[in-house]
Amino acid sequence: MLPRSLSSPNCAPRKDGTCVRFLIIHYTACDLAETLRILTDGASPRPVSAHYVIAEDGEIFQLVPEEMAAWHAGTSYWGAYEGLNTWSIGIELVNPGHGASYRPFTEAQTKALLELGEDIQERHSIPAYHVLGHADIAPTRKSDPGELLDWARLASRGLGCHVPFEETPLIMDAEGCQELLRDIGYHVHVTGERDEETTAALRAFAYRCAPLCIHDPWDGRVMATLLSYHARVHEGL
Numbered sequence: 001m002l003p004r005s006l007s008s009p010n011c012a013p014r015k016d017g018t019c020v021r022f023l024i025i026h027y028t029a030c031d032l033a034e035t036l037r038i039l040t041d042g043a044s045p046r047p048v049s050a051h052y053v054i055a056e057d058g059e060i061f062q063l064v065p066e067e068m069a070a071w072h073a074g075t076s077y078w079g080a081y082e083g084l085n086t087w088s089i090g091i092e093l094v095n096p097g098h099g100a101s102y103r104p105f106t107e108a109q110t111k112a113l114l115e116l117g118e119d120i121q122e123r124h125s126i127p128a129y130h131v132l133g134h135a136d137i138a139p140t141r142k143s144d145p146g147e148l149l150d151w152a153r154l155a156s157r158g159l160g161c162h163v164p165f166e167e168t169p170l171i172m173d174a175e176g177c178q179e180l181l182r183d184i185g186y187h188v189h190v191t192g193e194r195d196e197e198t199t200a201a202l203r204a205f206a207y208r209c210a211p212l213c214i215h216d217p218w219d220g221r222v223m224a225t226l227l228s229y230h231a232r233v234h235e236g237l
Helices: 032-039 107-124 151-156 174-184 196-209 220-233
Strands: 011-013 022-027 052-054 060-062 068-070 088-093 131-133
Touching (some): 107 151, 174 196, 174 220, 196 220
Antiparallel strands (some): 011 068, 052 060
């Protein structure tokens, strides 16, 4: 399906020396009409945008050309990268978001995301481990797109990395956990403490690979799954 083109003024040239290295997935936390209004509102005191929006019926809207930086990531980090707007393409999925109305993403949305995502990934040579959620790059601020996105299905097509949930708990101290998270790409400091920053990063990881544990991200099963994920990424997926 060809995207329907709408123009958002909320964009800028990518910074010198940067190019597309990431694909970042979001949810909108509002309906389609409100999403398109917000993302194309150039008069907003806090203007935001995304390259693409995927409606619940699977229709795709392109708001910002891929050669431009859309304003979707905000303050964000991954590995050595900071300020991911200039390094990424952002896709917004229409969904009410976490709360009473949070619901699984539709089959039409998922199919459209797979088709669009694979095309973007191929054209920009984005590795699987650089297909991330907004929560991954801004874990203390964001929780989208969350655990109801079918991350395993996406990863089976090369969009993101995923490992099966490990049922056998693993004992790991906070420092060891922080070192694994940092090695993967999460922006955490090695403090040896179960601090808010590390808890948020673990929860972001759990959204993708350990959804049963999002309310207790220090669960030993998250630690076991994190170790498995770390090994998988370093195998060169």
